[in-house]
Structure formats: structure tokens, C-alpha cells
Amino acid sequence: MFEFAWPWIFALLPLPWLMRLLLPAADSGEPALKVSFLGELEGLVGRRARTQLPSWRQQAPFILLWLLLLIAAARPQWLGEPLPIAASGRxxxxxxxxxxxxxxxxxxxxxxxxxxxxxxxxxxxxxxxxxxxxxxxxxxxxxxxxxxxxxxxxxxxxxxxxxxxxxxxxxxxxxxxxxxxxxxxxxxxxxxxxxxxxxxxxxxxxxxxxxxxxxxxxxxxxxxxxxxxxxxxxxxxxxxxxxxxxxxxxxxxxxxxxxxxxxxxx
The missing domain is CATH 3.40.50.410 (von Willebrand factor, type A domain)
Structure with a gap:
């Protein structure tokens, strides 16, 4: 029978996403220049403004790595049928x-x-x-x-x-x-x-x-x-x-x- 010794480890599964939502984004500390015509400029060069979150293809390797880490930490184990110990009673x-x-x-x-x-x-x-x-x-x-x-x-x-x-x-x-x-x-x-x-x-x-x-x-x-x-x-x-x-x-x-x-x- 397959089971995990520490199944409660999987409660940490949403931890990276919670940290992303709750912690403020890192500030680069570099001065920025606001340009009002940035949208027209990106349209001219054929680029889209990257204001959306990364796509699932970008996140998939990190999701898989985190899931494998949790599986290993939960200590998967295979338990066979219990074997009786032959005892003579001495x-x-x-x-x-x-x-x-x-x-x-x-x-x-x-x-x-x-x-x-x-x-x-x-x-x-x-x-x-x-x-x-x-x-x-x-x-x-x-x-x-x-x-x-x-x-x-x-x-x-x-x-x-x-x-x-x-x-x-x-x-x-x-x-x-x-x-x-x-x-x-x-x-x-x-x-x-x-x-x-x-x-x-x-x-x-x-x-x-x-x-x-x-x-x-x-x-x-x-x-x-x-x-x-x-x-x-x-x-x-x-x-x-x-x-x-x-x-x-x-x-x-x-x-x-x-x-x-x-x-x-x-």
C-alpha cells in the first residue's frame, strides 16, 4: 500500500502563490521615465506591453519543481502486508x-x-x-x-x-x-x-x-x-x-x- 508518512506537507502547496500575492514586489530602485506615447511606440515595433502575469508555459517548470519537492518532503513509502513473526514462546x-x-x-x-x-x-x-x-x-x-x-x-x-x-x-x-x-x-x-x-x-x-x-x-x-x-x-x-x-x-x-x-x- 502506497502512502505518505507526512501528508500534511501538501498544505504548503499554495505557499509560493500566497507569497506572490501578499508580499510587495521588489523595487529596482532605479529612476524611471514616464512616456505618454509608450503604447503607440510598442505598436509601431510590433510588441505588446507586458503588463500581464507570466504564461502557464513559463510557470510550469517551477510548479513541477515545487510539487516534486513537496512529494519528497512528505516521505512517500510503500507498505506491504504485515508479516507475522514466528514465535516459539520462549x-x-x-x-x-x-x-x-x-x-x-x-x-x-x-x-x-x-x-x-x-x-x-x-x-x-x-x-x-x-x-x-x-x-x-x-x-x-x-x-x-x-x-x-x-x-x-x-x-x-x-x-x-x-x-x-x-x-x-x-x-x-x-x-x-x-x-x-x-x-x-x-x-x-x-x-x-x-x-x-x-x-x-x-x-x-x-x-x-x-x-x-x-x-x-x-x-x-x-x-x-x-x-x-x-x-x-x-x-x-x-x-x-x-x-x-x-x-x-x-x-x-x-x-x-x-x-x-x-x-x-x-
Missing amino acids: DLLVAVDVSGSMDFPDMQWKDEEVSRLALVQHMLGDFLESREGDRVGLILFGSQAYLQAPLTFDRRTVRRWLDEARIGIAGKNTAIGDAIGLALKRLRQRPAHSRVLILVTDGANNGGEIDPLTAARLAADEGVKIYPIGIGADPEQSGTAGFLGVNPSLDLDEATLREIAQATGG
């Missing part, structure tokens, strides 16, 4: 840990060594873009939890916000309980059967004001399912002297993450 919030430990470069992505956050951005970003029909949102947490992107069907924008996340933006500690609490606040008004939180972290709760298990029990009461994902490397890594006995995932509290999942049915 409201999916993703809470990503951006504390200092997520900068540890012990992950592999396409044969390259990357940080834990970089791996999450690659894999979780692909997952978010695949959630066609779901509302998705993003929470970033460290010492505090922040809503980075509210629930929306615009999955690409949420992925862009995830890709732009940086270590330490929310503090160096890990407030898992606060992240769950913020998610509950944002999901509370959504339908009970569709509320899901994906919690991604590499450590134990050592910040914030809310205990993770207390927050998990509140989530269970409100029907919010939590799916925790723990990030960490293998206990042994290859080095120049063979395998090195390291444990970069020592802080990962797998027991608490399992309890959170069990309490909420995730």
Missing part, C-alpha cells in the same frame, strides 16, 4: 561471566588459542542467532550484574552486544547470585512456561549480595529454568617439557552449578 536470557578469570587464554577455537570469553562469544553467538522465534536478552556480570540487552526478537543486535563485551566491564569478581536475581526480575512478567536462563561462568560465587542457591530456589518458585554452563580447561596441557600439571579451572564450582540446575529443572 523468553531466553543469557548471563555471561566477564570477570577477570574469563581472560585466561586456555581455550581452543579453530586451532587457535583464545580466551574463555572469546570462546563463549563465538559459540554462544552462533547459538543466539539460531534461536529463530525466541526472544533473547543478555546479562553481563562480574562484581555486579547488568542488563546489556533486554528481551527482543533482534538476535543479531544481541549477538553484537555479546561480541562487544570486554573483561572487567562489570568488575573483577563473580556475582552468580546477582546475575540470577536480575534475570528473575526481567523474566517475572513473561509467561511461566517460557522463562529460561542460560548461565555461563568459569568460577565460584565470590561477589554480589545474593547467594546463588537462594536465587536458584526463588527461580524454581517462579518457574524459571536455569541451564548453567561451566567454562574451564583440562587439568593437563602440553608444553615444551611434555604435559604440564595445571588446573586453570580450580575456581569452577561445579557442585553449585549442578545444584542450581537440579533445583530449577535445567
